[in-house]
Amino acid sequence: MTEAAPMTNGTRSAGTAAPAQGAPAPDTALRERRPPRPRPPERPRRRSLLGGLVRTARPKQWIKNILVVAAPAAAGRLFSPPALAELAVVFALFTACAAAVYLINDARDADADRAHPTKRHRPVAAGQVPVPAAYAVGGTLAVLAPAAAAWLTSPSVAALLTAYLGMQLAYCVSLKHVLVVDLAVVTTGFLMRAMAGGLALGIPLSRWFLITTGFGALFMVSAKRYSEAVQMAGKGGATRALLTEYTTGYLRFVWQLAAGVAVLAYCLWALEEGGDPHTGLLPWRQLSMVAFILAVLRYAVFADRGTAGEPEEVVLRDRALAVIGLVWLAMYGLAVADW
Template sequence: METLTEERPPAPRVAESPPAPAARSTPVALLVAMRPSEWIKNLLVFAGLLFSQKLDQSPQVVDAAVTFVAFCAISSAGYLFNDLCDAPFDRRHPEKRRRPIASGALATPLAWGSAAVLTVIGVGVALAAVSAEVAGFVALYGVITVAYSLVIKRLVILDVMTIASLFILRVVAGAVAVEAHASQWLLLCTAMLALFLGFTKRRQEAMSEESMPAASSSVREPEATVHPAEPDAGAAGSQVTRPVLEHYSLPFLDQTVAMVTAAAIMSYAIYAVNSPLIGSRMLATAPSVLYGIFRYLYLIYDRQDTRSTAAILTRDPGMIFAGVTWVGAALAMLYVFD
């Protein structure tokens, strides 16, 4: 069993054909396609509630919870839309081919219909239970997600910056929902941490692509090429499952990760020193942030962890420890020692 103090090197990987995906019932396939494990990212909507010291105010807690539900619905709609767009490429990936839409476990018409229903639920719940402004943020999230899936995901650097903007949007929407102010340093820190997660994810994907059999053609396609809905089956050798990765080199990604790591740490430190309500006492949470960032880098670089961001954050004992201690320290500084 893995511990925090004794790490084992990763077991050597043996190239083998992945097993065929197990058959799923339609409801289960739909739930899997909605990616509930990714909803952890929507917890950012509670940042405004936490840092404004309003956890003891029931109406604000309810508004934040409803906003969280709305973002879970709209983000799941986005995942369905993205998988519908990516299905032809996912079918050529040894892992992503197991996704419900790519594998055929979830019918395409049902996926389209579910995405539409989830979009209506997300915007409608926010509009009916919180405010029109929050509903606007939820709708904007959906628009950006569609733009990302159709075009932006093929644009190097802008793809990761767009993902980071969605993290900021969650924080702003959560603050608006509880009538709190999100400080500039909090937003900057959120952006830097989101860029950190985004570029480390690209590095994981780039390493994964390199480990796949080389393509028969070494011609790099233009950065913003729009791909046909179904790849040419004749291009049998091509193993590119995320075209933008052709424009990310490992040295570039390593340098970018180093830059955003430093920026994330510095911006959080400045925010912690200048916390609007409790000042520098927020520095008590800094050790957990530092450990979490260093642990994440260790998993990506040393252990070559290929799990999703959500899986690493929720399943790795070190990351869970960092998250729990950060929440505990933040609650103590904001609500106990204030």
């Protein structure tokens, strides 16, 4: 009897039908018969125009306008209802003016901002807010804010607000390209905010208040410029061409000088005649010097590292600096209450 030849690797066993040529494999056919899974709805790639306009107005930087309460707080006239109402109006007007400036500035700098690693995400540079819309809204606010100031506030406040808006718009157009003048304009903007509250309530502004506020603002502004120069070193100053004209050594000199003058002026205020250390349980006016100096020294750490960006972000990011600031505010408030 002859034995059957064994099956080779290329021969199928009996009962196993080979699939027809060109027919899909069983698992493939099963997948083809299944209905396709519904795709999740795509999220809109672009946010709303209104949201982009609000982002362009920089809500995080509205905290700078709290400086309008500086002079009334220093004079101990902050917590009366009429004063709070007047200061709220001044705060809102400065916010509207600042928003107008930011909108117009971002519209002008849209092309340059697209070359920046972080500014390219701004709504105007990213295309979320069209350039004509930014100009239109910014121009409208620039017209309405001074008109409202003339109607709702004193003539001196309206004049100050108009001067602030004109100076900031001039900065957007040309002054930000002029050495040293750009630092002076931004610093003056901070000083005007601090003066506005005093003018609104008819409070005389002391020389120590003006010197400390002015040079304290110059310290933060020049520290920010220094940080930008350090971070953009070797990149050609793509979005702030003036940074290529400054040297880091010069900017370091400016923020160190400003910090020294601000500390000196504050100490002279705290130690001047008329500040009786025995009017309260403790000499809060003199003790507040310690907290003020510590705050300046702590802020200078970030300036020296080249990480002192927006002042409000520096304060909120560093817990120790925030605590020192609160301690200083408490001591300053107690000093004012003892007068």
